[in-house]
Amino acid sequence: MTAEAITPEKIDAVAHFEATRAAYMTRKRAYAFIFWVAFFICLGVSVIHTDFNIFTIIEKLPGTTSFVVKSYSAFSSWENFWPELYDWYWGFETWVDALFVSLLMAFTATVVGTTIGGLLSFVASRNLMKKYWLYFMVRRTLEIARTVPDIVWALIFIYPFGVGPLAGVLALIVHTTGAQGKLFSEVNENSDFKPVEGIRAAGGNWFEEIRYAVIPQVLPNFISYTFWRLALNVQAATVMGFVAAGGIGYELITAIRLLYFLDVGAILLMIIGTVFLIDIASEKMRHHFIGKETLSQ
Amino acid sequence: MKGAATKELNAEEIQKQIERFPRVFSDTFKVRAIRWVSGVGVASILLYSLNRFGFFSEKFYGSLGKMAIMFGQMFPPTHGGQFWEYVDAIGETLSMALIGSLIGGILALPLAFMAAKNFNPIRALQFGTRRFADVLRAADYMIWGLIFVRAMGLGPIPGIMAIAIIDTGILVILYSEAIENIDNKQIEGVKASGGSMLEVIRFGVMPQVMPVLLTNALYMFESNVRAATILGIVGAGGIGFLLSDNLRAFEFSNALTIILMIIVVVYIIDYGSRKLRERYIRGDDYLQGDENIKKRSFFGRVLAKLTRPFSS
Numbered sequence: 001m002t003a004e005a006i007t008p009e010k011i012d013a014v015a016h017f018e019a020t021r022a023a024y025m026t027r028k029r030a031y032a033f034i035f036w037v038a039f040f041i042c043l044g045v046s047v048i049h050t051d052f053n054i055f056t057i058i059e060k061l062p063g064t065t066s067f068v069v070k071s072y073s074a075f076s077s078w079e080n081f082w083p084e085l086y087d088w089y090w091g092f093e094t095w096v097d098a099l100f101v102s103l104l105m106a107f108t109a110t111v112v113g114t115t116i117g118g119l120l121s122f123v124a125s126r127n128l129m130k131k132y133w134l135y136f137m138v139r140r141t142l143e144i145a146r147t148v149p150d151i152v153w154a155l156i157f158i159y160p161f162g163v164g165p166l167a168g169v170l171a172l173i174v175h176t177t178g179a180q181g182k183l184f185s186e187v188n189e190n191s192d193f194k195p196v197e198g199i200r201a202a203g204g205n206w207f208e209e210i211r212y213a214v215i216p217q218v219l220p221n222f223i224s225y226t227f228w229r230l231a232l233n234v235q236a237a238t239v240m241g242f243v244a245a246g247g248i249g250y251e252l253i254t255a256i257r258l259l260y261f262l263d264v265g266a267i268l269l270m271i272i273g274t275v276f277l278i279d280i281a282s283e284k285m286r287h288h289f290i291g292k293e294t295l296s297q
Numbered sequence: 298m299k300g301a302a303t304k305e306l307n308a309e310e311i312q313k314q315i316e317r318f319p320r321v322f323s324d325t326f327k328v329r330a331i332r333w334v335s336g337v338g339v340a341s342i343l344l345y346s347l348n349r350f351g352f353f354s355e356k357f358y359g360s361l362g363k364m365a366i367m368f369g370q371m372f373p374p375t376h377g378g379q380f381w382e383y384v385d386a387i388g389e390t391l392s393m394a395l396i397g398s399l400i401g402g403i404l405a406l407p408l409a410f411m412a413a414k415n416f417n418p419i420r421a422l423q424f425g426t427r428r429f430a431d432v433l434r435a436a437d438y439m440i441w442g443l444i445f446v447r448a449m450g451l452g453p454i455p456g457i458m459a460i461a462i463i464d465t466g467i468l469v470i471l472y473s474e475a476i477e478n479i480d481n482k483q484i485e486g487v488k489a490s491g492g493s494m495l496e497v498i499r500f501g502v503m504p505q506v507m508p509v510l511l512t513n514a515l516y517m518f519e520s521n522v523r524a525a526t527i528l529g530i531v532g533a534g535g536i537g538f539l540l541s542d543n544l545r546a547f548e549f550s551n552a553l554t555i556i557l558m559i560i561v562v563v564y565i566i567d568y569g570s571r572k573l574r575e576r577y578i579r580g581d582d583y584l585q586g587d588e589n590i591k592k593r594s595f596f597g598r599v600l601a602k603l604t605r606p607f608s609s
Contacts, residue, residue: 043399046392050453050534057454064448104346111343147560149527151439155544156552160364166350166357239439242531243541246350252440253531256447264444268436275435 071265088266095251095267099274102247105169105240106233113176114226117142120177121184122210128188128196139185145178150236154245165246172233172240183225184218191217224286231275231282238271371553383539383555387562389453390535393528394521397457401464401521402514408465409472410498416476426469433466438524442533453534460521460528468517475509476502512574519563519570526559 046052074088075081089095120138122128129135153171161167195213204212241249248271255263306314315322324332351357376383410416412426438459445455484501492500529537536555543551 042395045388046395049388049392050396050457052392052396052454052457057449057458060449060454064445067444067448104342104349108343108346108350111339144560147523147563148556149523151527151530152540152544152556152559155530155541156367157364159367159544159547159549160360161357162360164351166352169346169350235435235437239437242439242443249439253443256443259447268440271440272432272435276431279431279435 067261068265070261071268074262074265088262091251091263091266095248095270098241098248098251099238099270101165102237102240102249103234103274103278105165105172105247106230106237108169109172109176109237110226110230110233113173114180114222114229116173117177117180117182118184118222120181121188122214124181124185125188127191127193128210128214139182142178142181142185145174146182147178148175150175151239151243151245154240154243158243158245163244165240168237168240168245168247171245172236175236176229176233180225180229184222187218187221187225188214220289223289227282227285227289231279234278235275238275367549370547371549373550374554374557375550376554377548377551379539379551380554383536383558386529386536386539387558390525390529390537391522391562391566393453393456393460393534394518394525397460397525398464398514398518398521400457400461401468401517402510404461404465405468405472406510408469409476412469412473413476415479415481427473430466430469433469434463435466438463438528439531442528443531446532451532451534456525456528456533456535459533460524463524464517464521468513471513472506472510475506475513479505508577511577515570515574519567522566523563526563 075084120142124135124139124142126135129138150171153174154168157167157170161170191214195217196209199209199213237247237249238252239249241247241251242253244250248267252264252267252271255267319325347353408426408430412423412430414423417423417426441459441462442456445458449455449458479502483505484497487497487501525535525537526540527535527537529535529539530541532538536559540552540555540559543549543555
């Protein structure tokens, strides 16, 4: 079928459709081909670069399983369950205190980081901030704070603030500020602009527009993200101790380095249990607040 | 307000409306009580912990000067003649994330069918698979990395294992939710024409869930790249080792180079992955025009054009 054959009088609809579809499919196949070739090249380079070999892993897997088994072989018989449990958790007081510090770090970082990030998010929203340079600076700062991982912030803060939970909590605060600020500003950008125009028409200034037109719309989402961030921060706070920035992680890394298998098992169980419970609680709270939102609509 | 439709209400009528709809005009006592108690609770825990962590101490304010000196030492960024080692380590980081995500994305698929209510009639097994996935992701990347480093030795392999395990844990939940939300009609169609279980999955389920699975797997790849940058801190391969090494040796300007490299790479990966996801979901004729671009000042337009790949 040539181009000049198509005139308004004698368009063959079926042939036209087939031709368009064939062109479309060819293009799609070409893209898919390019994508898969690129993917397999990347994969091949990665496998070579990391010396990845499935047989090496299978060979080393028994070492891992024996590590796990040794970490949980604290019990010999049912009769001695309680005394052995007591022996297993010989350092319970220290560990609970360290875990409490981790939880406190996560809580503080979530509250402080969300407050700062939430306030900055209105400046970092394209639709609310008319001064482009201010929006640009705040948004990029938040993105950098978020992109640098929290444990790297901890490594940075260790130098001026010394080892201990202060560096860890500051690291979590910086990361939380960035993450919340970016997420919240995306929520702001998706909010309905009509209430803002209403407040503006009634003579409200910028702060009143934010307070009475934007916040009522975005608050349920903000709260939901905050509970999610709390769960993530609890998880992050458990490993802050790996770089000596406070919390249970320090106890865990010491036990692993010294190969105190039973201690590793006991501490891991505490960490996993806590993160698990916080996760479920956070999920419940999120559903509670988001449910409220859908009810009011 | 002098609109024809509005009617002036006198005080008595307003009072009547308040009595009629009390919850419109004020929250109930219970709601206000919960709000007050939680507010006071959060504030007091916050004060306690800020005090415990030493935010009100002399040491904290003394350290702020030290921090300024440290940030001053970071500039200008240097590489101490090790630039290509950094690039190599970044490559290792990306490789770890790619292989780990691939293994996780594949391992999660059969487990997701086990964890989906509509495919696993054995309730205990379905519930058990979900909780197992929860346990896998409850320990952080760093914890898994540390365990595998102890059991397998230093290098990128333990990092890959840690990424694969967390990736599996998260993707099982996401995949199984996608599988639970599918439309049953297509499955019934395949069954009615005599398809086996595998054919039901291949022709009834996969076409429906594939976009969700791929976008979730890509999303996890992004987050795995971020995780792979720090796994080196515990010796599990990647750029994290060089970063923590330089920071511990107070080579702040070298560390800044590495941090900047991480930021650039993470931005590029995020951007590429987002474009791929959008393309896959919306089709390849998707073209987005930036409507705001004409409204900006000249400087703003130039900035927007320069930073368009990175803005989100």
